Amino acid sequence: MATHIGFLAIFSWGLLALLGNLTKALPAFQLLFMCFALSFIILLVKRFATKQPLLTPPKLSKKQIVIGVTGLFGFHFCYFMALKYGPLIEVSLIVYLWPLLLGVFVATPGSKFKAILGGLLGFLGTLSLITDGSGLSINSEYYLGYFFAGCCAVLWSSYSYLMSQFNSQVDDIGWLSLIVAVLALCAHSYFETTVTSLSVSQWLGAILLGLGPVGGAFYLWDYGLKFGNRSLLASLSFLTPVLSTFILILASQAPFSWSVFFALALILIGAAISNKKPSISLKKAEL
Numbered sequence: 001m002a003t004h005i006g007f008l009a010i011f012s013w014g015l016l017a018l019l020g021n022l023t024k025a026l027p028a029f030q031l032l033f034m035c036f037a038l039s040f041i042i043l044l045v046k047r048f049a050t051k052q053p054l055l056t057p058p059k060l061s062k063k064q065i066v067i068g069v070t071g072l073f074g075f076h077f078c079y080f081m082a083l084k085y086g087p088l089i090e091v092s093l094i095v096y097l098w099p100l101l102l103g104v105f106v107a108t109p110g111s112k113f114k115a116i117l118g119g120l121l122g123f124l125g126t127l128s129l130i131t132d133g134s135g136l137s138i139n140s141e142y143y144l145g146y147f148f149a150g151c152c153a154v155l156w157s158s159y160s161y162l163m164s165q166f167n168s169q170v171d172d173i174g175w176l177s178l179i180v181a182v183l184a185l186c187a188h189s190y191f192e193t194t195v196t197s198l199s200v201s202q203w204l205g206a207i208l209l210g211l212g213p214v215g216g217a218f219y220l221w222d223y224g225l226k227f228g229n230r231s232l233l234a235s236l237s238f239l240t241p242v243l244s245t246f247i248l249i250l251a252s253q254a255p256f257s258w259s260v261f262f263a264l265a266l267i268l269i270g271a272a273i274s275n276k277k278p279s280i281s282l283k284k285a286e287l
Contacts, residue, residue, distance in 0.1 A: 006224015008231045012217040014243025018251055019213065022205025026195055028080045029188035031206060031214075036072075036181035038210025039218065043174025058175040064166050068176040071159020072218065073183045078151040079179040086145015089130055092241070094149035096126045101157035103274055106164070111274075115231065118274025122238035125266030129241050132259050161235075162224035164225035173219050235271035242267065 023031055047054050060068065063177035082091045100119030107115035188194070198206070209215065224233055242264050 001230030002224055002226070003232060004224075004228075005220050006228045007236060009217040009220035009224060010233070010237055011243060012212040012220070014247055015242045016209070016213040017244045018247050018253065019205050019209050021253065023209065024199045026196055026198070026202060026206070027188060027192035029184050030194060031209070032076055033090075033181050033184040033188055034206045035210040035214035036177045036184060039177035039215035040174050040181060040208065041176070042211070042216055043171055044221070046171070046174075056168060056212050058168070058172040060172050060175070064163075064168060065176070065179070067159065067162050068172070069179050069183070071155055072164070073178055073180040075152050075155045075159065076180075076184075077187065078148045078155060082145045082148035082152060084145070086142040087139075087275075090142065091145055092130050092148040093127060095152045095156075096123065096130075096155040096238070096241065097150075097153040098160075099234050101153060102160050102237070103231060103234035105157060105161040106234060107274075111231075113244030114276060115234075115274050118235055118270040118272070121273065122235060122267045125263035125270065126238055126241055129245060129259050129263035132257055160221070160225055161230075163222055164230055170219055170223045170226070173222050177215065177218070198279065199221055229275070232235055232271065232275050235274045238267040238270065239264070271277070 044054055058065070075214070079091075079095065082095070082239075100123055103115040103119045104112060242260060245254060245257075245260050249256055249260075
């Protein structure tokens with residue numbers, strides 16, 4: 001069940017592009033503040049509904065808080081900077097090295113090779129989908145963008161792995177969200193001009209993002225990694241751009257492409273390789 005809950009987070013991230021289209025006119029850090037503030041409100045609503053004390057402090061050590069905030073805020077900050085200084089396709093591909101890294105982090109010593117091989121197949125599937133056969137061009141003027149994108153991959157894979165190791169409560173994601181919301185507001189004040197007049201669609205998009213891919217999904221992801229199959233979730237994370245493309249096609253916001261199915265096949269094959277259990281002899285099984 002926990003693995004299924006973790007996959008709900010991945011599915012939620014697949015909605016990011018569709019919902020992002022509703023809010024693309026909003027400043028990035030202003031939107032991030034709104035989403036993480038709503039993520040904190042999710043915690044308050046959950047505690048109110050279950051008749052728990054609303055403001056019970058988090059059960060995280062200072063080290064865990066630093067790692068959690070660095071992962072959540074650092075990832076988004078680096079992603080925004082990567083898009084500012086680099087092209088979308090190359091940035092997206094570098095960012096999607098994180099499932100490969102996470103798969104290697106959570107693999108047992110005897111399954112590292114399978115994790116790397118399966119992760120590379122998943123990454124090739126992502127590559128074929130994002131580029132749609134158009135190829136890549138690495139340009140020295142975008143190296144800063146590539147650097148920030150690489151930071152995204154390292155930060156999110158490290159955050160996911162370390163948080164799965166901590167003996168913390170899933171509720172603590174709400175308190176981390178509050179800190180991230182404050183940091184996002186500070187970054188917004190420094191980098192951006194506030195948009196005060198939001199349309200109905202922008203409000204709807206921001207609320208759905210906060211409930212889903214940029215808020216609620218972090219609770220689901222934390223629960224899935226703590227109690228589910230971390231290796232399988234790492235492999236299935238490559239499905240995020242596939243799900244995103246399918247959703248955009250269904251919403252008539254993207255053209256159909258056979259590269260979706262090619263990417264899906266590679267990702268599923270990679271997941272099967274990464275999660276293949278070692279064979280056990282019949283004799284050993286009988287014992």
